[in-house]
Amino acid sequence: xxGKGTNIKIKELQSDIGYxxxxxxxxxxxxxxxxxxxxxxxxxxxxxxLRDWDKKLLSRYPPFYxxxxxxxxxxxxxxxxxxGTKRGACGINIAAQQSRMVLIxxxxxxxxxxxxxxxxxxxxxxxxGSDLPLNPGGFSIEVEAPVIRLVCGIKPEKLGDLEVVLxxxxxxxxxxxxxxxxxxxxxxxxxxxxxxxxxxxDQVGMEVxxxxxxxxxxxxxxxPDAPVVDLGMGTVDTQKPVILIIGHNVPPATSxxxxxxxxxxxxQIEVTGICCTAIDITRxxxxxKIIGPMSWQLRYIRSGIPDVIxxxxxxxxxxxxxxxxxxxxxxxxxxxxxxxxxxxxxxxxADEIVADLVSGKNPGVLILxxxxxxxxxxxxxxxxxPERRKGGVLLDAKEIIEIAKTCTQCKQCxxxxxxxxxxxxxxxxxxxxxxxxxxxxxxxxxxxxxCEEACPQxxxxxxxxxxxAGQTTKAEKFRCRTGRGAIQxxxxxxxxxxxxxxxxxxxxxxxxxxxxxxxxKEVAEMCVEFAKRRYIVCxxxxxxxxxxxxxxxxxxxxxxxxxxxxDAGGIVNVGSCVSNAHIAGAAIKIASIFARRTLRxxxxxxxxxxxxxxxxxxxxxxAMSQKAVSIASGFWRLGIxxxxxxxxTKYRRMLLGRADKREDWFVHDRRTGEQVYVGPVPExxxxxxxTKEEAMVMIAKLCxxxxxxxxxxxxxxxxxxxxxxRQFGTMPDDMYRYVRTMTDVPITMKGEITRxxxxxxWTENTIPDPTLLSRQVLKxxx
Amino acid sequence: MPTIEPWxxxxxxxxxxxxxxxxxxxxxxxxxxxxxxxxxxxxxxxEIDLDDRKMLDYLILLAQKGHIPIIAxxxxxxxxxxxxxxxxxxxxxxxxxQRLCDPDWKGVDGKEPYDLAIFAGLPYYMEWTILSGLKHxxxxxxxxxLDNTYQPHANWSFANISVKDWLENLKAIIENLEG
Numbered sequence: 038x039x040g041k042g043t044n045i046k047i048k049e050l051q052s053d054i055g056y057x058x059x060x061x062x063x064x065x066x067x068x069x070x071x072x073x074x075x076x077x078x079x080x081x082x083x084x085x086x087l088r089d090w091d092k093k094l095l096s097r098y099p100p101f102y103x104x105x106x107x108x109x110x111x112x113x114x115x116x117x118x119x120x121g122t123k124r125g126a127c128g129i130n131i132a133a134q135q136s137r138m139v140l141i142x143x144x145x146x147x148x149x150x151x152x153x154x155x156x157x158x159x160x161x162x163x164x165x166g167s168d169l170p171l172n173p174g175g176f177s178i179e180v181e182a183p184v185i186r187l188v189c190g191i192k193p194e195k196l197g198d199l200e201v202v203l204x205x206x207x208x209x210x211x212x213x214x215x216x217x218x219x220x221x222x223x224x225x226x227x228x229x230x231x232x233x234x235x236x237x238x239d240q241v242g243m244e245v246x247x248x249x250x251x252x253x254x255x256x257x258x259x260x261p262d263a264p265v266v267d268l269g270m271g272t273v274d275t276q277k278p279v280i281l282i283i284g285h286n287v288p289p290a291t292s293x294x295x296x297x298x299x300x301x302x303x304x305q306i307e308v309t310g311i312c313c314t315a316i317d318i319t320r321x322x323x324x325x326k327i328i329g330p331m332s333w334q335l336r337y338i339r340s341g342i343p344d345v346i347x348x349x350x351x352x353x354x355x356x357x358x359x360x361x362x363x364x365x366x367x368x369x370x371x372x373x374x375x376x377x378x379x380x381x382x383x384x385x386x387a388d389e390i391v392a393d394l395v396s397g398k399n400p401g402v403l404i405l406x407x408x409x410x411x412x413x414x415x416x417x418x419x420x421x422x423p424e425r426r427k428g429g430v431l432l433d434a435k436e437i438i439e440i441a442k443t444c445t446q447c448k449q450c451x452x453x454x455x456x457x458x459x460x461x462x463x464x465x466x467x468x469x470x471x472x473x474x475x476x477x478x479x480x481x482x483x484x485x486x487x488c489e490e491a492c493p494q495x496x497x498x499x500x501x502x503x504x505x506a507g508q509t510t511k512a513e514k515f516r517c518r519t520g521r522g523a524i525q526x527x528x529x530x531x532x533x534x535x536x537x538x539x540x541x542x543x544x545x546x547x548x549x550x551x552x553x554x555x556x557x558k559e560v561a562e563m564c565v566e567f568a569k570r571r572y573i574v575c576x577x578x579x580x581x582x583x584x585x586x587x588x589x590x591x592x593x594x595x596x597x598x599x600x601x602x603x604d605a606g607g608i609v610n611v612g613s614c615v616s617n618a619h620i621a622g623a624a625i626k627i628a629s630i631f632a633r634r635t636l637r638x639x640x641x642x643x644x645x646x647x648x649x650x651x652x653x654x655x656x657x658x659x660a661m662s663q664k665a666v667s668i669a670s671g672f673w674r675l676g677i678x679x680x681x682x683x684x685x686t687k688y689r690r691m692l693l694g695r696a697d698k699r700e701d702w703f704v705h706d707r708r709t710g711e712q713v714y715v716g717p718v719p720e721x722x723x724x725x726x727x728t729k730e731e732a733m734v735m736i737a738k739l740c741x742x743x744x745x746x747x748x749x750x751x752x753x754x755x756x757x758x759x760x761x762x763r764q765f766g767t768m769p770d771d772m773y774r775y776v777r778t779m780t781d782v783p784i785t786m787k788g789e790i791t792r793x794x795x796x797x798x799w800t801e802n803t804i805p806d807p808t809l810l811s812r813q814v815l816k817x818x819x
Numbered sequence: 820m821p822t823i824e825p826w827x828x829x830x831x832x833x834x835x836x837x838x839x840x841x842x843x844x845x846x847x848x849x850x851x852x853x854x855x856x857x858x859x860x861x862x863x864x865x866e867i868d869l870d871d872r873k874m875l876d877y878l879i880l881l882a883q884k885g886h887i888p889i890i891a892x893x894x895x896x897x898x899x900x901x902x903x904x905x906x907x908x909x910x911x912x913x914x915x916x917q918r919l920c921d922p923d924w925k926g927v928d929g930k931e932p933y934d935l936a937i938f939a940g941l942p943y944y945m946e947w948t949i950l951s952g953l954k955h956x957x958x959x960x961x962x963x964x965l966d967n968t969y970q971p972h973a974n975w976s977f978a979n980i981s982v983k984d985w986l987e988n989l990k991a992i993i994e995n996l997e998g
Contacts, residue, residue: 107833
């Protein structure tokens with residue numbers, strides 16, 4: 038047992054006061070002694086404890102570097118030119134430098150989740166006490182915290198038990214980040230191993246955060262029928278005062294809801310959210326409304342609808358205060374990590390703060406007591422709403438046309454646009470009276486506002502785009518299933534077998550940010566495609582919101598078309614970013630509940646199990662942030678591949694397998710100890726697709742695992758081949774790599790595939806009980 | 820005067836930058852000097868209008884006239900098939916980038932290593948990052964882009980040129996190959 042605390046055991050004691058036998062006394066922050074599971078080899082692993090496992094993965098999936106910068110500018114020796122084979126003043130080369138930058142990004146991401154988790158736990162303990170039981174799923178869940186159990190080797194039962202976990206995570210992050218200092222780590226693969234460690238730390242941090250908030254705030258507990266809530270700008274009743282909350286850390290938002298409830302104002306004020314706080318506040322009350330993913334910040338603020346803007350932490354535009362000022366909306370910052378230069382009014386009387394915000398004496402304030410935020414935000418919203426002009430900074434058609442006429446066609450806006458949108462052409466058309474082209478860009482615009490920064494004429498291009506799309510924004514009325522949290526044990530029992538055998542073709546998780554190459558619609562389309570194909574589809578974060586923003590012919594969103602159960606054909610919104618831990622947790626629980634493998638401190642064995650048996654793939658189509666790096670890294674270490682969109686190549690490296698190198702794809706057969714060729718499954722660990730079509734084909738391919746039964750492999754091959762035919766127009770030319778025996782061949786394609794196998798001189802292979810770990814072999818090869 | 824700076828303003832590379840294809844003969848010389856060129860075509864080639872045709876139509880002509888094999892990335896193959904071009908290799912762009920870094924890789928047909936990789940029709944930033952990978956880790960191969968935007972990580976690239984100039988250049992490159 039690791040962690041602060043003292044454990045006193047007295048087997049037998051005869052004293053003046055009596056006879057004591059079998060006394061055990063624990064003092065401090067430890068738990069789990071009442072738990073019989075055998076301890077594995079790596080509880081609370083250090084930054085090198087799983088290095089061997091990492092190297093196994095990284096030898097199959099070596100980094101393909103895509104340097105985002107040829108230079109290093111991290112110390113005063115620099116800038117150093119690292120082009121090609123050059124080394125910098127400290128001796129580092131371009132490969133190590135890229136991995137070092139990935140490590141720094143992963144540490145930022147993991148630190149963000151861990152810090153978020155720490156604040157949630159501290160807040161919840163202050164409000165509810167450290168003895169509050171952790172209860173992410175009621176009677177439906179026995180393995181409450183699979184990631185913590187796996188990594189730390191403890192079984193947290195109450196809020197206070199999470200403190201020792203946080204202590205461990207924070208110490209690991211300090212070590213990891215220190216490795217990026219000049220003159221520390223110098224090997225690219227060791228940097229990559231540390232990236233994976235940061236990812237695992239991040240996964241634990243996310244689980245801490247989400248089980249703490251589920252338990253403390255009474256969110257849906259592993260509920261497939263979690264409420265379906267309103268989503269979209271068109272759902273907001275603009276006749277009422279409107280509060281906007283942006284970010285990820287929900288306590289200030291809950292205090293707004295609590296204040297409304299306590300003062301019987303819930304029906305009089307609209308509580309709206311952007312980014313993960315939006316999802317989490319709807320887990321708290323289904324009356325709250327989700328506006329959309331993070332890319333909706335500028336468009337919603339500029340619409341003028343919000344009367345008060347409250348921000349907590351993460352993924353908030355750092356110019357949100359400036360944007361709020363432009364629509365005269367009072368602004369409340371609530372996080373120590375995001376003070377924005379505002380005066381700290383935490384200890385001031387509420388009446389004074391309200392008066393100063395309403396009068397405009399303070400356009401914004403910093404309030405670091407979440408419980409105080411509720412009262413201030415509500416009172417200010419009620420005071421300012423009647424006087425505010427709701428039109429914001431949006432323009433009518435005539436104004437758009439007049440402004441567009443001032444465009445000089447210098448193309449700086451297009452050159453600043455991440456998606457190379459045809460802004461100059463659209464402005465030219467608008468200048469001639471046709472604003473439709475401008476409005477049509479709304480869908481693919483990621484809302485970054487770089488076009489405006491680039492414009493030498495000071496044209497507010499983004500405002501023109503959203504103004505031209507006025508009717509589109511008003512029509513944004515959707516329904517989204519809010520975050521259900523964890524997956525029930527009974528669901529795992531039901532799908533564990535079919536998943537491990539391949540008969541459910543896979544779990545595809547659409548997660549992450551909204552930096553999409555062609556709008557969020559592609560995420561919804563992919564989601565529906567795989568749900569129709571009877572994969573288990575999970576969603577979280579901004580991707581979960583994007584999925585909700587598209588309707589079928591009957592006007593139903595994907596959450597209304599498909600059930601929320603963790604089963605074939607379900608679309609399972611687990612919740613916000615930190616709820617991603619439940620997707621990893623589900624894979625881990627398959628090993629525990631279905632296969633009866635020991636979780637406790639047994640990371641390598643479980644990762645090996647997941648990698649070889651659980652056909653799961655993460656898809657972060659609009660991955661943008663450092664948190665996306667750390668989330669992906671956590672999945673990689675667990676052996677789960679991640680697909681990103683084309684912008685994902687900016688993450689500096691891919692982790693790609695070489696399907697053409699047969700020698701890379703051998704595993705141990707646990708039963709016989711023999712080395713068996715299993716084909717390139719999964720082919721990649723980190724892959725950036727150029728288009729949605731390419732992504733879908735790759736997702737289907739990456740769901741294959743060595744353990745698939747022939748029936749399962751045939752189902753997976755059917756999906757892969759069918760998608761390949763539809764998207765690329767031909768049968769794949771690598772089918773021979775995935776067919777192990779003729780019984781793997783889908784019956785409906787037998788003729789074509791048999792011909793293909795003959796062309797490639799295919800020979801039959803055995804299907805092993807696969808493992809990468811020689812210690813897992815039951816009978817050693819002679 | 821065409822600008823010789825990255826098309827996406829902030830995509831500043833490093834000290835080593837692409838030479839500019841100032842006239843079509845430069846590109847032709849590169850192609851004709853290559854023993855084993857390959858043309859890697861992204862999905863935008865079938866979306867970009869060049870006159871009354873698509874960029875993809877000109878690239879097919881280039882491939883046919885120059886006897887250059889095509890590798891289709893994204894879902895480009897569907898559009899190649901629609902134009903009757905049936906022999907393209909299919910491979911994701913990041914896979915091609917990774918394979919090209921291996922001097923022993925013998926191409927999608929397994930014949931022999933490529934010595935000139937010509938890119939066209941990928942999203943600008945994705946082509947930028949892949950060309951960066953090749954600049955650093957594939958010194959054995961030359962790279963060229965035929966898009967009308969400057970790609971600093973290639974060995975050879977057009978500057979940021981107008982569609983009109985681009986079309987004239989592409990036509991001339993194809994014509995010269997024919998000769």
